[in-house]
Amino acid sequence: MYIKIIFSPTGGTEKCTDLLMNGLSGETKTVDLKDPAFDRTNVQISSDDICFVGVPSYGGRVPELCISRLSMINGNGAGAVALTVYGNRAQEDTLLELTDKLEERGFKVIAGAALIAEHSIARNIARGRPDEEDRQQLKDYAVQIQKKIESRSYCKQVIPGNYPYKKRGSFSMKIKVSDQCTTCGICAAVCPIGAIPASKPQETLNSCIGCMRCISACPTHARALDGKMMLAVETMLKLTAGKRKDNALYL
Numbered sequence: 001m002y003i004k005i006i007f008s009p010t011g012g013t014e015k016c017t018d019l020l021m022n023g024l025s026g027e028t029k030t031v032d033l034k035d036p037a038f039d040r041t042n043v044q045i046s047s048d049d050i051c052f053v054g055v056p057s058y059g060g061r062v063p064e065l066c067i068s069r070l071s072m073i074n075g076n077g078a079g080a081v082a083l084t085v086y087g088n089r090a091q092e093d094t095l096l097e098l099t100d101k102l103e104e105r106g107f108k109v110i111a112g113a114a115l116i117a118e119h120s121i122a123r124n125i126a127r128g129r130p131d132e133e134d135r136q137q138l139k140d141y142a143v144q145i146q147k148k149i150e151s152r153s154y155c156k157q158v159i160p161g162n163y164p165y166k167k168r169g170s171f172s173m174k175i176k177v178s179d180q181c182t183t184c185g186i187c188a189a190v191c192p193i194g195a196i197p198a199s200k201p202q203e204t205l206n207s208c209i210g211c212m213r214c215i216s217a218c219p220t221h222a223r224a225l226d227g228k229m230m231l232a233v234e235t236m237l238k239l240t241a242g243k244r245k246d247n248a249l250y251l
Contacts, residue, residue, distance in 0.1 A: 023142025060092025096161025
């Protein structure tokens, strides 16, 4: 069985992972790491399974929530394809950290990939990606990964990254709530970390990890980042992520 283990608050990571897995045939089960009610007891993995584990890159690292929830999962010798998705800036140590965590939890990493999606904060960066060129490339990746799965050989030695990992940054941008908020509570219900009080959905607690899940889920577009901070982020990214970057496959 194929198992998709995914953390995709705004949909980009899952879109890339699905495009890659579309080239494979077989039954697929999904484990959603962003689910506020994530329960490790519902995750059963055997040595015969192949897991596609997709996470976004947050400042060149695996999100801490992903590390925490992956730490609850036992790989039981299953094969794994490690996937990191980033918004055209850099994945840095994310893929290496992910493969390390998977091996620590008993998975055997068969392949890895660093893929591009529209930036989750500055949507103008890599807008529309994955696009048709990406789709064709991921289709080719799927063929190569299938061959690697059949060979059951491993690839840890070719995964890029550095030790020690890049120091984690902190999320300091404040989420603003406009008068368009209807207090429907959808944002509180979908927040992976529980950083929005159900009784006061106009608030955002300091535990917010900046995943943008609440912003993407708000039906009235009432939630947004502070305008000045958003402009600063977009200006910085135009310098570091303005030119199209390529996907990468590691076998």
